[in-house]
Amino acid sequence: MRSFAYSRPATLAQAFKTLESGGSDCRLLAGGTDLIIRLRDGSLQPTIVVDVKRIPELRPVIREEAGRLTIGATTVMSEIAADERVRRHFVALAEAAAVVGAVQIRNRATLGGNICNASPAADTAPALLVYGAQVVAIGSAGSRRIPIRDFFVRSGETTLRRGELVMAIELPLPTQRTGSVHLRRTRRRGHDLASVTLACLVDAAGVTRLAFGSVGPRPVLAVDSSGVLADDAADDDAKGAVLEELFATASPSAGSMRASPEYRRAMLRVLGRRAVGIALDRLAGGGAPG
Amino acid sequence: MIGRVGASPQRVGGRGRVTGLQHYVADIRLPDILHAKLVTLDCARARIVSIDTSAAERVPGVRLVMTAADLPQPVPRFGPQFQDRPVLAVGETKYHGEPVAAVAADSRDAADEAARLVKVEYEELPAVFTIEGALDPAAPLVQDAALRPGDNLAATNVLREHLVGWGDVEATQADLVIEHTYEFPMVTHFAIEPHAFMAAPDGDGIAVWSSIQHPNWLQKVLADILGLPLAKVRVHAPDPGGAFGGKQHAKYEPLVALMALRADRPVRLVLTLEETFQAARRASAKIRVRTGFHSDGTFAFQDIAADYLIGAYADIADRVVGKGSYPGCGPYRVPAARITARSILSNTTPSTAFRGFGAPQVNWAVESNIDAGALALGIDRLELRLLNLARLGEAFIPFDTPADGHWEQVVRRAAELIGWGTPLPPGRGRGIAVGIKSGPTTGLSYATVRLLADGSVIVFAGTSDMGQGARTILAQIASDELGAPLDWVTVVMGDTAVVPYDQQTSASRSTVLMGNAVLDACRDIQSKVRAMAARLEGIDPSEIAVEHGVVLLPGREVPIVDVLKPGLGPLGGELIGNGEMRKEGDPGHPLGGSVAFFEFNCTAIEAEVDRETGDIVLVRHVTVSDVGKALNPLQVRMQDEGAAVMGLGHTLMEHYIFDGSGRIRNLGAIDYRIPTSMDLPLELLSDMVENEDGPGPYGSKGMSEGALLCVSAAVAGAVHEATGTVIRDLPLTPERVWRSLQEGGNG
Amino acid sequence: MTTIPIEVTVNGRSRSLRVAPQHTLLDVLRDDLALTGAKECCLVGECGACTVIVDGSTVDSCLMLGVEADGAVVTTIEGLATGGRLTPIQEAFLDEGGVQCGFCIPGQVISAHALLQASAHPTIAEIEEGMAGNLCRCGCYQQITQAILATAEAGRR
Incomplete structure (x- = not known):
């Protein structure tokens, strides 16, 4: 690993001072599980690493x-x-x-x-x-x-x-009962980076919130306020159409080696449908208290 | 601690392994050592225009920056089959990661920094990194034709063509011919210990430390390059932290040795995991199989054409191609066979030996094609295999060792454990496949055993214990034969100045070859004990027998040690036994020697497939091997189950991914996935068949690779039965299975 | 080169040393303290060969700077067996056949030890999840799981 200076501010004020003087040469260190990989592979080359773990407010x-x-x-x-x-x-x-x-x-x-x-x-x-x-x-x-x-x-x-x-x-804290779940796709069952990562929340009022990552430059939230997804009586086609619309913004990268865009899009639909089902089951089973 | 063969005592050397005190090469500290770092280019192939080392040399603590120009000229080349690999790249780099220079410094930090500062001006050249690309008549040549004088393939990227066969394939009539092409991915050993090397000037010679499987072979390579007698090259080979074939042959030892001599200081080079991906891998392959069947399910012929993509330098890869494809027809009666195999050079990591030694690639293709035939004929896949399986003593390869086991017992046991033929829940499928691998074709192992005055024993054996447990097996043999408790036996390995010659640790040979050498050395001691007893008792030696640690005297038996102590007399001393085991070659044989034994395995799988995601859930994985005699049943299980898990790696998830210009994209552990504890089958069952019919001690056979051979075909067979989809490319990633299902999936 | 003083308790012994900021805890253990039990393999927190316990939790010591261990209590594989006696989990690894080449084993044993500290009677699923951060290319996973179960079972008796 290239050399760098290490700073461990004990207060916010010290941290701000370091960040101000170091500017873009600083990188913040919390858990380090991403940062240290990038320090080693050279994709980040800060001159100062600022460890924020001893700042009481954090x-x-x-x-x-x-x-x-x-x-x-x-x-x-x-x-x-x-x-x-x-x-x-x-x-x-x-x-x-x-x-x-x-x-x-x-x-x-x-x-x-x-x-x-x-x-x-x-x-x-x-x-x-x-x-x-x-x-x-x-x-x-x-x-x-x-x-x-x-x-x-x-x-x-x-x-x-x-x-x-x-x-x-x-x-x-939720003000009404909710059911929620996180699902993901990986290349193996053991720990892996997600090729699709998705969370779903359904509330008692019938609003469904779906958020998903790894299918575009940033994680995205999409909300179904129509009540269709949360409606047990709605047919699969109707739900599918809503999901298609919610996922329309997904734009998986073609350059990734972890999964193709077609597969990511397909899995987004599969996970989305499964997540809504699980969230509804959880809601029906009592869900998270409001 | 009783060490009798057939028992499963704790591993000899295990204590150091669970306490962290076992020293692997990277754990050994030499005073005043320099840390080396390789300088590589981030492209698959390049012409080196110039190398400027001045900035690197200015880094404080840097003692040496070495380029090809600093080496003896012409730059020494080495390799177990062809002497084609230069110590450092000469003029051109031929694969992603080939070193163009190396630096040595007082600290790792300084070496790393200096390596970054070596300025290499280069021109990227077009590279070949696929079979199609390499075979294109317009493809650039990977190897300079000047390195291949007199070779009529020198103007191509085909290094060698191998042809084996019998009968007349063209003239043989078949009722059904099934022809398909199968692909096997490029995968890497991923031993958890990255390769590590050290070298130090040693008087008028050199001492080298390497995590190497074949210390004696390395000793010869170094002696040749350095112009030293063998006796002046001392190779220390501490137990490798996993090898799997990837540490058989010299990699950077010649470089490190030359650096140490030039710097006149010890030098160490520990590869990163990324660098190991660029140092060793398994050959990928594309295999066309044409199988002729009679309508009753018997084989008419096998016609196999296997292309293996090897790397930029041959290492042992061409031997892998020739030997791995050789038993390609499997353990079956096949009246006519034609197996052609080509080793094709490419601008990629040099491929080398890897558990299974070229056999898993062809096995995947041929066993899958047999499934396709069974389906077309409407014959049960198990029955078809049993119908054609060679029985004990049948010369199934006409010019080689006949079938040397009751293989049908293995297949039936696997079928029983998987519940073959019993009803399956919906959405599930089963697959079954058999695998065979040729054992060693030549071999030479010496062993020395010393029976010390108190009855304890030291065994000297040149085998490398890379996890397979050779140390334990050899100790058990000595314990059994000489009557010493297992914890009174020490096994000394891995030092060419101390331990007698052993040809190599590979091809699952050590139990058979070194085992027999140790047994022979113990018998040598037993004969001396017998003479001693005769002298002490005043009777003729013919009245005395010595076996399994006891001396059988007329009317009574006593432990060896009770004869040893009075026999040695007041001066004490010891008895020394020497043993030897040879497997001679045969120049007329296609492999240069007949096969010492076959490894035989049957694998059966029950699987469930998530049709929406393509996930394969392995419900049960059964692996059964013919081991002759399990000298240590627990170690047999560990080897079989370990090989099975490794086979699941290339079957389900492992593969190199290249960019459009031949650079490896998934270097390292984040995007090259191997199985974790969560990726095991829900149930993994191993079993063994023992008929004491092997050539090793007590009827044992080699067995460390068998359980990997046929995993892929068994899994794909189960996926097919579960879903109807046929996939002929590995790995069977969820995305690939999903895609096949989307496309209707019958290949 | 600038170094930073740290105080760290390693295997019960308090150590004062100066470390370079860019050196990981793994570097410090192996190079400065000559504790080579924790191994270097992937260096990206995937393989677990460098696993040690810091303040009660297992970590990949390749992904933690040495200076971050200032004030911490660290246990490495060398700190488990005391007085020449193996701990029950170490014995179980040997009895159940959890050890082949051994290179991953210091990390495996540390993870298994921590797993049993956190949960005296883990299920097989909990063991497989809890050990997934320790790769074993020899493929001893089944035997390692068995060793953990056997140790838990022996603790119950």
């Missing part, structure tokens, strides 16, 4: 307050997957966190890192999209909340401003 914590669940940016996947509150209210996020790499990766990879890396295949992104998460960003000018659907731009790029850090991710 610490790994999951807390319920004011109608929302707040997950600290450096909370690791294993903790999210195992957390009772996440599993009760946001099961698709727990399911997604549980398939990010193998256990050694999940013990290091953070939620903040996963979204800031902005990989189109990030497994937590679709779940965060269906749950309407907000990203709490903080910079020297103060903090702001970014709706997750406005967060991703393309691989490696988000709407974070220069010098801003992700402090936490907030999930509004």
Whole structure:
């Protein structure tokens, strides 16, 4: 690995100062499971690596307050997957966190890192999209909340401003019963990068939210407010037509070696239909409490 | 600890492996060592215009930057079959990853940085990396024709053509002829230990450490290149951390040795996993099979044309092609056969030996074609195989070793374990296939065994224990024969200055060849014990027998050690036994020697397919091998199940992916997928047939590759029965299965 | 080269050392502390040969910088057996045939040890999932699963 300087700010103020002076020569280090791979292969060559794990405001914590669940940016996947509150209210996020790499990766990879890396295949992104998460960003000018659907731009790029850090991710607690699920496609059963990753949420009012990644430059949310997908009585053709429309924006890359665009599109339909079915079953079985 | 053959004691050397104290090459620390790094170009083929090493040499800590110009001229070339591989690229790089230079520095960081700073000006040249591309009359030649004097194929990319056959295929009438073409992917060994090498000046010679399977062969290669007598080249070969054929032959040892001599310091080179993908792989293949059947299901003929895509340098690949295709007709009675096989050069990683040694490729094609014939004839796939299967003693390859096992027992056992013929749940299918591989055709192993004064034993054997468990088997033999508890036996391997010559560790030979050499050495000691006992008892040696650790005297038996101690007398000392096992070649034989034994396996699969996604769920995987005699039944299971899992890799997920100009896109572990613990069949069952009819100690046979041979055809057969779809390309990825189902799927 | 001082407890022993920022925990263990049990293979967090336990959780030490271990408690394969006695999981690997070439085994044993610490009686599915981050090319997965089950079973008695 090429050499670089290492900075471990103990406060937000120190971090901002480092980021300000280092500018684009800085890379933030949280879990490191993506960053260190890229430092080694040389695709990133920062002069300063800024380890954000000792900043108190970013610490790994999951807390319920004011109608929302707040997950600290450096909370690791294993903790999210195992957390009772996440599993009760946001099961698709727990399911997604549980398939990010193998256990050694999940013990290091953070939620903040996963979204800031902005990989189109990030497994937590679709779940965060269906749950309407907000990203709490903080910079020297103060903090702001970014709706997750406005967060991703393309691989490696988000709407974070220069010098801003992700402090936490907030999930509004559901106000009505919901059923949700995360599904994905991989090349083997053991841990793998997703060739399609998808989350679905159906609420008691009949609105279906589907979010999907790895089929375009960024993860996308699509909402069916017609009630057709959530309607047990609707026939397969009607549901299929709605799904087609929701998935119309998918634009899988032809250059990927992991799966062809045709296969990704086909699997999006298969996973979409299966996910709606599972989410409805979960809703019918009591679902997540409102 | 009882080590008798037939028992399954804990692995000898296992303790070091579970405590982290086992030292592989990369774990060995030599003082004052330099760290080496290869300089490569990110393209498949290039003309080297110039190399500027000045910036690299300025990096603090850099001691040596070596290019071809710094090597003896002409640049030494080496290879087990053809001496075609240069120590560093000369003028042109011929595959993605071929080194053009190497640096050595005090630290890894400095070596890495300097390697990045070696400035190579080059012109990318068109490359060939597919069979079609290589055979195109307009294709650039991979090898300089000057390297192939007198070779009438030198103006082509075909390195060699092999033809084996019997009977008259053209004149043979058949009621049904099935012809299809099958493809087998380019895959790599992916031993968890990347290749590692060290070299150090050693007095007036050199010492080399390598994770190599054939230390004696390497010793000869180095002696030739360095102009040293064998006695001045000491090869240390610590147990490899997995090899599977990929560590049989010299790779970068000559380079590292030359660097160490030039720097006059020890040098180490540890490859990255990515670099191992560029150092060793299995040949991909395209195989056309034309099978003639009589209407009763018996074979009329097999006509096989196999093209193997080998790399830019031959390594042992052409031998793989010739020997792997040789038993291509399988273990069957085939009245007429024609097998042609070509090794085709390409601008890709040099292909080499890999578990199965060229047989899995042809097996995939021929066994799948047999399924197609059975379907067309309306004959059960199992019955058709049993109908044609050679029985013990039948010369199924007319000029070779006759069938050397009760193979029908193996097939019937596999069929029983998979429940062949019993009703299947909807959406499921079964497949069955048999595999055969030729064992070693020549061999020479020496062993020395020392029975020490207290009855403990040291075995010296040049076999490499790369996981197959040779150390345990050899210790068990010595324990059994000399009556020492297993934990009183030490096995010394992997040092050419200490251990007597062994030709190689390959072709599942070690239990048979080295096993017999150790047995022979133990018998040598037994004869000395017998003489000792005769002297002590004052009787004629003919009245005494020594076997399985005991001395049989008239009317009583005593442990060997009870004779040894008084026999050695007050000065103590020891008894030394020497053993030897030879398998002579036969110049008139197509393989240069008859086959010492055949590995025989039957694999049966039950599978379910998700028709929407193409996912294959292996419900049950049965693998049964003819092992002659299991000297250690647990190790037999481990080898069989391990080979089965490895076979699932190339069957379901593994393959190199190239870009349009011949660069490997999926270098490394992220996009080259191998099976994990979650990719096992829901049930994996292994069993063995033992009739004590092998040429090894106690009737054993070699068995480490069989369970990999026919996995692909058995899985594809199950997928076919489950879905009706026929796929003739591997791997059977979900996408490929899905696509075949979409397209109607009958190939 | 700039180095950074760290304090780290490795296998119960506290160590003060200076590490280069770009060196991973794996580099530090192998090169600075001469603990070569953790192995170098894929270096991208796929194979698990470098698995160690940091503050109670298994990690791929190739994907963690050495400086990140400042203040941490690290257990490597060398830290399991004490006083020359193998732990039950190490014995079980040998008894059940979980070890062939052995190169992946330090990582496998560490993962198995941590799995059993987290769940005394795992199911086969939990074992296969929990061990999926440790590749074994010799294909001993079935035997390794058996070793974990046997250890759990022995613990129950």
